Amino acid sequence: MNLTRLVYYSQHNPSMSLGVPDLIATCHRNNAALDVTGFLQFNGHSFLQVLEGGRAEVSSLYNRIVTDPRHLNVILIQCCDVRERMFPGWSMGLHEGMDEQTKKVFLRYFSGNTVNPETIGADSLLAALRDLSREMA
Numbered sequence: 744m745n746l747t748r749l750v751y752y753s754q755h756n757p758s759m760s761l762g763v764p765d766l767i768a769t770c771h772r773n774n775a776a777l778d779v780t781g782f783l784q785f786n787g788h789s790f791l792q793v794l795e796g797g798r799a800e801v802s803s804l805y806n807r808i809v810t811d812p813r814h815l816n817v818i819l820i821q822c823c824d825v826r827e828r829m830f831p832g833w834s835m836g837l838h839e840g841m842d843e844q845t846k847k848v849f850l851r852y853f854s855g856n857t858v859n860p861e862t863i864g865a866d867s868l869l870a871a872l873r874d875l876s877r878e879m880a
């Protein structure tokens with residue numbers, strides 16, 4: 744079974760309430776059963792999520808997530824086969840907010856001083872998320 748990594752970016756739907764603890768509890772429950780791991784960064788307005796696992800599992804999970812009305816404008820950044828997981832210890836790691844330290848971590852990968860995931864490549868975004876996850880470990 745091919746190991747696949749998928750990365751997307753989306754905006755919180757302001758007309759839908761979002762209970763992050765409930766969402767993460769769902770992620771942990773479902774993802775563990777699917778052997779899917781990953782990481783979710785929510786800055787209060789937008790989501791950046793990595794899903795990694797079997798190709799079929801990641802694909803069907805993503806198709807479910809895309810239709811979730813709690814977010815909008817889902818942009819697929821990357822979906823590819825990988826040799827190893829980047830977040831093997833997290834059924835879904837969560838990092839919330841965009842404080843000064845978080846901004847500093849992201850800005851290592853940007854040429855300007857605005858954190859806009861649409862302006863850098865998937866590898867840079869993944870490196871920033873990996874750095875955040877290491878700071879949390």
Ligand SMILES: Cc1cc2nc3c(=O)[nH]c(=O)nc-3n(C[C@H](O)[C@H](O)[C@H](O)COP(=O)(O)O)c2cc1C
Binds near residue numbers: 771807813835
């Ligand atoms: C930004 C975002 C990320 C999500 N990530 C996951 C996820 O990693 N795993 C998951 O099972 N559901 C995730 N969901 C929730 C799914 O869209 C869906 O509500 C959930 O899988 C339904 O699970 P249930 O049938 O067990 O309630 C996410 C939703 C949003 C808005």
